[in-house]
Amino acid sequence: MTDFSSPRSRLNRPPIYQGDADPTSPQPARVAGRAVLTSDHPDRNPASRDVDQRLGDFAPQAGQRATREVAGALAVAAVFVVASVVFYIGFADTADSSGAGLGNLQVSNLVLGLTIGVALLLAGVGLVRWSRVLMAGNPIVEHTAAGGLPQNGFGEDLAGRRLGRRPLIRNAALGALALLPLPAVLALRGFDPDASRRRAQTAWVEGVRLLTDQSYRPIRASDLQVGEMVNVMPASLLDLPEQGPARMNERAKSPVVLVRMQPEEMTPAEGRENWHVDGIIAYSKICTHVGCPVSLYERTTHHLLCPCHQATFDLSDNGAVVFGPATRSLPQLPLAVDEDGFLVARSDFTEAVGPGYWEREA
Amino acid sequence: MTKSAQVPTKQSRNWARRGAGGLVDFVDRRIASSRWGKRNAGRAFPDHWSFWLGHIALFSFVVIILSGVFLTLWFEPSMTPVTYDGAYAPMQGVVVSEAYASTLELSFEVRGGLLMRQVHYWATHVFIAAMSVHLLRVFFTGAFRAPRKLNWLVGLGLLVLGIVGGYTGHGLPDDLLSGTGLRVVEGGIVAIPIVGTYLSSFIFGGEFPGEDIISRLYVLHVFVLPALIVALLAVHLILVRRQRHTQWGGADKSSRNVVGSSFASHTTKAGALVLIVSGVIVLMAATIQINPVWLRGPYDPSQVSAGSAPDWYIAFLDGALRLMPPWQVDVFGHELTLSVLGPVIVLPGIILTALAIYPWIEQKIAGEKHDQHILDRPRDMPTRTGLGVGFVVFYLMLWIAGGNDILAAIFDVPVNWVTRFLQIGIILMPVAAYSITKRVCLGLQRRDRDKLLHGVETGITVVRPGGAFSEVHIPLSRPAAYALASREREGPFELGPEVDENGIPAPRPRWSKLRARLSKVYFGDVIDQPTAEEISATGSDSRHLATAPAGSGVGEKPSHER
Numbered sequence A: 001m002t003d004f005s006s007p008r009s010r011l012n013r014p015p016i017y018q019g020d021a022d023p024t025s026p027q028p029a030r031v032a033g034r035a036v037l038t039s040d041h042p043d044r045n046p047a048s049r050d051v052d053q054r055l056g057d058f059a060p061q062a063g064q065r066a067t068r069e070v071a072g073a074l075a076v077a078a079v080f081v082v083a084s085v086v087f088y089i090g091f092a093d094t095a096d097s098s099g100a101g102l103g104n105l106q107v108s109n110l111v112l113g114l115t116i117g118v119a120l121l122l123a124g125v126g127l128v129r130w131s132r133v134l135m136a137g138n139p140i141v142e143h144t145a146a147g148g149l150p151q152n153g154f155g156e157d158l159a160g161r162r163l164g165r166r167p168l169i170r171n172a173a174l175g176a177l178a179l180l181p182l183p184a185v186l187a188l189r190g191f192d193p194d195a196s197r198r199r200a201q202t203a204w205v206e207g208v209r210l211l212t213d214q215s216y217r218p219i220r221a222s223d224l225q226v227g228e229m230v231n232v233m234p235a236s237l238l239d240l241p242e243q244g245p246a247r248m249n250e251r252a253k254s255p256v257v258l259v260r261m262q263p264e265e266m267t268p269a270e271g272r273e274n275w276h277v278d279g280i281i282a283y284s285k286i287c288t289h290v291g292c293p294v295s296l297y298e299r300t301t302h303h304l305l306c307p308c309h310q311a312t313f314d315l316s317d318n319g320a321v322v323f324g325p326a327t328r329s330l331p332q333l334p335l336a337v338d339e340d341g342f343l344v345a346r347s348d349f350t351e352a353v354g355p356g357y358w359e360r361e362a
Numbered sequence B: 001m002t003k004s005a006q007v008p009t010k011q012s013r014n015w016a017r018r019g020a021g022g023l024v025d026f027v028d029r030r031i032a033s034s035r036w037g038k039r040n041a042g043r044a045f046p047d048h049w050s051f052w053l054g055h056i057a058l059f060s061f062v063v064i065i066l067s068g069v070f071l072t073l074w075f076e077p078s079m080t081p082v083t084y085d086g087a088y089a090p091m092q093g094v095v096v097s098e099a100y101a102s103t104l105e106l107s108f109e110v111r112g113g114l115l116m117r118q119v120h121y122w123a124t125h126v127f128i129a130a131m132s133v134h135l136l137r138v139f140f141t142g143a144f145r146a147p148r149k150l151n152w153l154v155g156l157g158l159l160v161l162g163i164v165g166g167y168t169g170h171g172l173p174d175d176l177l178s179g180t181g182l183r184v185v186e187g188g189i190v191a192i193p194i195v196g197t198y199l200s201s202f203i204f205g206g207e208f209p210g211e212d213i214i215s216r217l218y219v220l221h222v223f224v225l226p227a228l229i230v231a232l233l234a235v236h237l238i239l240v241r242r243q244r245h246t247q248w249g250g251a252d253k254s255s256r257n258v259v260g261s262s263f264a265s266h267t268t269k270a271g272a273l274v275l276i277v278s279g280v281i282v283l284m285a286a287t288i289q290i291n292p293v294w295l296r297g298p299y300d301p302s303q304v305s306a307g308s309a310p311d312w313y314i315a316f317l318d319g320a321l322r323l324m325p326p327w328q329v330d331v332f333g334h335e336l337t338l339s340v341l342g343p344v345i346v347l348p349g350i351i352l353t354a355l356a357i358y359p360w361i362e363q364k365i366a367g368e369k370h371d372q373h374i375l376d377r378p379r380d381m382p383t384r385t386g387l388g389v390g391f392v393v394f395y396l397m398l399w400i401a402g403g404n405d406i407l408a409a410i411f412d413v414p415v416n417w418v419t420r421f422l423q424i425g426i427i428l429m430p431v432a433a434y435s436i437t438k439r440v441c442l443g444l445q446r447r448d449r450d451k452l453l454h455g456v457e458t459g460i461t462v463v464r465p466g467g468a469f470s471e472v473h474i475p476l477s478r479p480a481a482y483a484l485a486s487r488e489r490e491g492p493f494e495l496g497p498e499v500d501e502n503g504i505p506a507p508r509p510r511w512s513k514l515r516a517r518l519s520k521v522y523f524g525d526v527i528d529q530p531t532a533e534e535i536s537a538t539g540s541d542s543r544h545l546a547t548a549p550a551g552s553g554v555g556e557k558p559s560h561e562r
Helices: A060-098 A102-134 A154-162 A167-179 A181-191 A195-199 A235-239 A245-251 B002-006 B015-031 B033-041 B049-072 B098-108 B113-140 B149-170 B176-189 B196-204 B213-243 B263-287 B312-323 B338-366 B382-401 B404-411 B415-454 B478-485 B510-523 B532-538 B542-547
Strands: A140-143 A210-212 A229-234 A256-260 A280-284 A296-298 A303-305 A312-314 A320-323 A335-337 A343-345 B081-083 B095-097 B257-260 B329-331 B334-336 B456-463 B469-474
Touching (some): A210 A235, A235 A245, B049 B213, B049 B263, B113 B382, B149 B312, B176 B312, B176 B338, B312 B338, B338 B510
Antiparallel strands (some): A229 A256, A335 A343, B329 B334
16 A cells, blocks of 8 residues: 655655665665664764763762762651651640641641651652662663564454455444444443433422522512522422432432512513512522532622533523523523412423433423 | 672672572572563663653552552441531531541541542642653654554553543542532533433432442442553553663664663662652642542532632543533434533543544554654654644643633633633634644754754854854764764655556555645655765864855855755
């Protein structure tokens, strides 16, 4: 496939310092491409050996000084090791008397780390000095046979003989291999056939009260000032066991941000005109990008920004995306007021919350 | 073992040497280690600072393993909720997972535990950084060329495993940031068409976050990934040994030898580097706080803190997530979220594929048929170097984007501006970097040619009897000139005449036309090295240069435009 005999005038000029071709070498004297051609011939390939002597080789005093330096570095390293051990044992008393405060912790971390770190570093520096100044015999030249790795085309020969002659078998084998992942895909669905349905549901249903997050208190419309934002969880969350994955999973799906604005500032979409209560409006807190909790609210613009990837939603405009990588509006939770005057959900979200997935309707 | 090459020949009076010699002999009589030692005694280890980058990665991996084993003694990989009653007062009474509680225990109640945690974390950063720089070194010097293409793949695999290892570890403490990181990963997984939803359910054991993910990450983090890394490391090192190390071209060097340090010297330096790398990591752990999980609190999927950013080695993917436009397509009623799928799945796939196949592509274009043991200076392959720098700039733009909110805060500009600027920059800057780098390389090649032809400027100006001024140039020493000139001159692959002398059309597969075009991009504007005749024409010895009359071209700016 590659034709090296084609005319390339610039290549045909002799290079300087080109080595004599070795007739016994399996490599041609000149190859196309970018191979570096050098030679072992001393006239062609000059030596740099004489400039690379070790200091200790020709200056005995320098060698002795370096010896002392190496020994000194290793001795100081040993002192630091001992210091770290002393500190490690001795620190126990002070830690017990005052408890494990942050101040003690910082001192412990610093002293222990400094002593061990300096000890390692000094020992390393000492060894480098030993190697660079005192160890003789550099550089050395190791001769290796050219083409030392097999070049006889064993594999091509094998493939050509065994597979090349039977293209039908080869293609059938490749086709069968390509289909192998299919059972894995089906098995994956089999593990948890409910997965996509669960993604579309949250703990919100009709009549569920909105509770403040953490303190879990129900909210009256009059509790909220214009411009205020409150993090909200569904009252149904409290039915789940207090410690365990069920409540944790719901905290990943059901959180809601509740804000209050002047009703005339809103432009509700068709069918959402009565989803707010006197300008109090609720959206899913889970970003439609990759699911971080959207949490930075700017009350003058009604923009809600996700701190993870800066997707920005306009809460006065049905949670529409105004900036960033999110592709969908924040789902809105329809609100109502129950007989006791507390805010409740009219229903679950009307679309799946959180990041987009294959089964979600586009 | 390393001393076996230098077993003292006479009985030493030094008891330590006698003891060491006796031990070596004891071992040698059982496993014949002196044969191994003698084989190594003749080996040369090429010496250049950049050849130690891989060692730094290896040694920081050793630190990771040692500190990691320490951490496993206390860490509980469990999401079972417990009420924290440990030493850290602000968190007492809070319901947290066992993983988070045991991480606090490690930090506050285990002596040296915080240091070990920080050593483990810093060593990971050093490990991945060293592998990344090592990869760049191998790329820019062409050390990936045959016969080392396989080892390039192994190295790439190690980098990926290192990054995955780091990220699985980042998820273990179950603090607010690690959980947020997992949340983003989950958002990426569900964006995969057809299987995404079920894959996520499979990985997390049901809904996110569930109660399984920490123990699953733990198995990956302390068993599967380290085992894979050790296996690939073994392959990597065996291949380096089998194929021997590359070396820079120059005096003494040829593709049929290896010039470098002796085994004893190399081993001493390697041992020193073990100590230095671990010493620096411990010093970093002692003085620079990293991952203070107690400040962030336990993970709660309904909370996040501003300025949440992943570790630097994964930040390029997070940056891609931030820069990607909000694209989404409808595939037969299904949602395909390109704004997530692109950055999290497609982009890393493209980057890895491009890196993996590059050695094969370049070999095809260059038409190399033989093994390459001499490294390229980056300037001698301007197109490769340009592509590499373009890629680095692309990566850096993504990386910067991973901190766009922090940048916006520092420069006090809207984050939207930073994002828009980077969205445009990520397209323009790599192209600009490519072409600037290529020009710089060609300029450096001209400089090399200049040095070979006219020597080095001395700054000494002489006045001739006729009143003319000229600068004295000193020719390069023979080894220095050889180092510059020993590369082969390159020319683009040309197709040759369409018909041969008998009028028969030459066979021209489509591939060879493409190759000719690509080869022109690679080698079309490479500066020729001077030939021997050109050098003798300008004069290469100093007396000639110093006494040449003005106007002969000596000492003036040479013109060698082709």
